[in-house]
Amino acid sequence: MAEAHGSTAAGAAGVGLSKGDTGRGAATGSSVIAGGGTATAQGVLEVEGLSASYGPVKALDGVTLRAEQGRITAVLGANGAGKTTLLRTISGLVRPTAGRVLLNGEDVTRSPVEAMVTKGMSHVPEGRGVIAELTVDENLRVGSLFRGKVGQDEFDRVYDLFPRIKERRTSTAHTLSGGERQMLVIGRALLARPKLLLLDEPSLGLAPRIVAQIFALLRRLVDTEGLSVLLVEQNARSALSVADTGVVLNLGRVVVTDDAHRLAGDEDLRHAYLGF
Numbered sequence: 365m366a367e368a369h370g371s372t373a374a375g376a377a378g379v380g381l382s383k384g385d386t387g388r389g390a391a392t393g394s395s396v397i398a399g400g401g402t403a404t405a406q407g408v409l410e411v412e413g414l415s416a417s418y419g420p421v422k423a424l425d426g427v428t429l430r431a432e433q434g435r436i437t438a439v440l441g442a443n444g445a446g447k448t449t450l451l452r453t454i455s456g457l458v459r460p461t462a463g464r465v466l467l468n469g470e471d472v473t474r475s476p477v478e479a480m481v482t483k484g485m486s487h488v489p490e491g492r493g494v495i496a497e498l499t500v501d502e503n504l505r506v507g508s509l510f511r512g513k514v515g516q517d518e519f520d521r522v523y524d525l526f527p528r529i530k531e532r533r534t535s536t537a538h539t540l541s542g543g544e545r546q547m548l549v550i551g552r553a554l555l556a557r558p559k560l561l562l563l564d565e566p567s568l569g570l571a572p573r574i575v576a577q578i579f580a581l582l583r584r585l586v587d588t589e590g591l592s593v594l595l596v597e598q599n600a601r602s603a604l605s606v607a608d609t610g611v612v613l614n615l616g617r618v619v620v621t622d623d624a625h626r627l628a629g630d631e632d633l634r635h636a637y638l639g640f
């Protein structure tokens with residue numbers, strides 16, 4: 365039975381980029397129907413046969429996928445498909461009933477959340493959790509406490525990545541817009557320079573223009589710094605426009621893994637699982 369372990373912190377975002385000029389590296393091109401797993405280079409993250417349940421509810425049923433370095437892997441699916449549970453199980457918040465999670469080749473299944481952070485994984489949960497009474501700067505500094513030693517240069521870097529957040533650094537978080545909050549939590553997650561960023565529904569409730577900005581920044585980080593991103597989204601169209609690879613989940617199982625362009629162009633699949 366899945367066990368909840370609380371909640372991680374997190375947070376960063378960007379500048380625009382459209383599908384045509386994402387500079388995405390060579391897409392893996394490896395299409396695997398129902399099952400994930402490809403025979404390309406070792407993934408930063410490899411998930412093998414992961415299962416998790418909430419009592420009688422089997423939320424994940426043998427999920428296999430990988431996230432490669434310098435790539436955005438989008439996990440898509442309808443409400444209840446298991447996307448959030450997948451991220452929570454990968455980051456150690458939910459205990460799997462079966463399967464393995466490898467981070468840079470190391471088996472980290474059932475490692476505590478704090479260990480995941482020090483090993484280079486940062487999870488930005490759905491909901492943009494910030495401390496409303498604290499300023500933007502204080503929120504970043506509190507977030508940094510969970511990330512080992514974070515130098516001033518790392519704060520400066522986050523402010524450079526998010527000029528809007530820099531402008532608002534002395535404002536209390538409750539005055540931020542949804543987009544600013546999302547930038548703050550992503551910025552917080554980037555403080556310790558993670559190798560792998562897990563992002564849960566960053567687009568939820570945001571205007572398309574803000575979503576485009578955030579996704580473009582992610583793309584830039586992936587392309588210039590080799591960051592790996594596992595992006596969970598119900599907004600399949602936007603996610604596929606920025607991702608390299610898409611993984612479609614349905615009822616806790618991987619239905620398709622494919623190049624993001626190809627998935628976006630697959631009309632039957634779009635209608636069956638992606639809602640556009």
Ligand SMILES: Nc1ncnc2c1ncn2[C@@H]1O[C@H](COP(=O)(O)OP(=O)(O)OP(=O)(O)O)[C@@H](O)[C@H]1O
Pocket residue numbers: 418421422423441442443444445446447448449450598
């Ligand atoms: N805390 C929980 N207790 C019991 N069942 C849960 C819990 N969290 C999720 N579930 C169930 O597990 C399944 C997968 O849910 P999950 O939230 O992972 O899906 P999702 O794809 O992220 O959907 P959504 O986009 O609605 O969050 C669903 O059937 C859901 O009802």
